[in-house]
Amino acid sequence: MTDRHAAPTTVEVAERTYAFVQPDGTWFINNAGFVVGDDHVVLVDTCATERRTRALLDAVAAVTDAPVRIVVNTHHHGDHTHGNYLCTDATIVGHRRCREEVERMGIMTLDSIWGAVEWGDLQLRSPDLTFDERVDLVVGDLTVEVRAFGDAAHTTNDVVAWVPERGVLYTGDLVFHGGTPFVVMGSISGSLASLDWLRSFQPAVIVPGHGPVCGVDALDAIEAYFRFVQDLAAEGLAAGVPPLELAQRADLGPFAGLTDPERLVANLHRAYAEAEGTPPGDPIDYLTAFSDMLALNGGGPLRCLA
DSSP: OTTTTOOOOOEEETTTTTEEEETTOOTTTOEEEEESSSSSSEEEOOSSSHHHHHHHHHHHHOOOOSSSEEEEESHHHHHHHGGGGOOOOOOEEEEEEHHHHHHHHOOOOOOOOOOOOOOOOOOOOHHHHHHHHEEEEEEETEEEEEEOOSOOOOSSSSEEETTTTTTTEOOOOESSSBBBOOOOOHHHHHHHHHHHHHHHTTTTTEEEEESBBTTTTTTHHHHHHHHHHHHHHHHHHTTTTHHHHHHTTTTOOGGHHHHHHHHHHHHHHHHHHTTOOTTOOOOHHHHHHHHHHHHTTTOOOOOOOO
């Protein structure tokens, strides 16, 4: 079992294009990445804690003396944004709604949900430069195309960082590789559509938001999971069964090996809301969704080793 001090790995997935992979990719243990130019670095996401973000910046410094001048936030969740403040000389780039949500939600450190975590001396820093559709960043002879999905999927503000010259796609949490997807703040239908959008890039390498670096074939299992959730929700709604009861008796089948299986009940809350006409990404009863995850997890805090 991975502990909170398991060492991250820096992987050169293509020339001057890196993934920072943090095992085991569970709650608040995200991946990041960076693209190196002659005179500056573009960083894709920061980390959940001060310690982990400092380790990320040390990993960059081990590869290049060039400074981090730009940080791209793939969405607003704290495991991808909490460490922004440590990038003191960088411009933080994110979707307009990413900035809004970071400002609205603040620092996410609820011990009642996550247990005791070594968060460090976190300070809120939201994106400085925002966009709605696309912004291109030049890094030497490479381009990092930061593109918004546009609809609610994992969240309402998901973006990817695409390096076309290298065929490398940083997806943020549109991709959980080996972990249970989590879309309570987005949508099931939008997440399915996002997978086709990701496939359209025809990437050679995907750096997911959580889990090992992978190829485009990894999207098939994620699609199958979302269809499983949709089908299960339809059955539960037809039978009048609440999401928690449905999740408690569900047979996860091929998805039983995914980490953080308690996310099923939160995803069912979103699937129920969508089936009943709630627009994708609109707020639902998050308090009940998180309470049900705790109940499905045996009543205690969720496993968070950040």
